[in-house]
Amino acid sequence: MDVWNLILYVVASLLALKSLVSLMTHHKKVVVQQLAVEYTQEISSGENKPTDGSAAEQPAGLVSADNNASAA
Secondary structure, three states: OHHHHHHHHHHHHHHHHHHHHHHHHHHHHHHHHHHHHHHHHHHHHHHOOOOOOOOOOOOOOOOOHHHHHHHO
């Protein structure tokens, strides 16, 4: 019976490790994608800055319909 417990623990450990690696890989992809979006928004806002201070800036998470149309 001890052999079966050892096998069960090894299999459970390998599955947990595989799950952790998968979760960390997914998190890395999401972070890199968010950084890329923020970087492109900074670049595009740097080119399209209003000359006067009357126009309010868009929140960082929102993209205007004009930007969506030009990306398509």
